[in-house]
Amino acid sequence: MKKSTTLIFLFTFLLLGISVFSQDKNKFNNVDGVLAKIIPNNKLDFWVLAHNSYGKNKEVKISGTKKDYVPQFSGFSLRPGEDSFYYIVYSVGGKINYLTDINELKGFIGKVDNVEEAALSAVLDGYLIDEQFVDVAANYYTDATNYYLDLGKITSKECPYQKTHFTLTVNKATGVVSNIKDNGTYIEVYTKNCKNNPRLLKIEKKEEPKDEPKKQPIKKRR
Structure with a gap:
């Protein structure tokens, strides 16, 4: 019985190890490398x-x-x-x-043949292979069924300028995106022209120093 339990534990541990290993993320180092992997239709x-x-x-x-x-x-x-x-x-x-x-x-x-083409298909739908933020918005991992792409997206060009990162699940066989997970904003930039810049608002709200009360002139006795 003890031997059987030990074998079950080792098998479970092995499966967990394989699962973790399969989710090691690979990076899209640059756009050139992604485009170079195209297999024409x-x-x-x-x-x-x-x-x-x-x-x-x-x-x-x-x-x-x-x-x-x-x-x-x-x-x-x-x-x-x-x-x-x-x-x-x-x-x-x-x-x-x-x-x-x-x-x-x-x-x-044409048909999505590899992970690079899956990423390019997403780019055509408005996503971004962000070479400046590879760890959050230009990487992927795969399993037997899907590609899992971490890509960016410009979600605001107004004040502030924002980029949000998403995880897209893309089916290897069909190229169809089955799930999109919003991972939140990873860059937010305010310019000097942004009226809603928190720093400017903070300066405006800062209390001005109060003027000291003026001293009344001393009346001299006649």
Whole structure:
């Protein structure tokens, strides 16, 4: 009986250990790395992922035998506030095409094949792979059935500017988001122009020093 109980305990402990280990979070180190993991929905002759940052063009990924193409001067942005954009060049049946509109990215990806494509699908729905806050808004873990994505979202552009982080549960087989957990605000920024800035309100409410009562002049006896 004692031996049986010990075996049950060890088995339970092992299962718990596997469960904890399976939830170790991996990081999306940068947007370039996520985009480079795209598996195009259609069979292509070649495709190139290019990143233009502050006027400088860089080829992030080349798949297949690249042919000459025309560098683009516009594209889709995945880094809000940064002067940069991405575009994709691809060839089907010898004809070169350019993907510069983010709305076209969904069709290019097609079925969700990996966790990076799951994250990009979420980005197309308004979420953010936040490279500045990787621990809270750019990481994931998986199990046999789902991807669990920790991503950010700009929830207010007014005063204050806010970002909130969420955990999205995405089914591996269908790519469907089955659950969204709100983890709260992780950044809140007030500018000098924010009338509701708590610091400014505190200064306004601070009591001004009271003036000392004026001394009455002493009347001299005649």
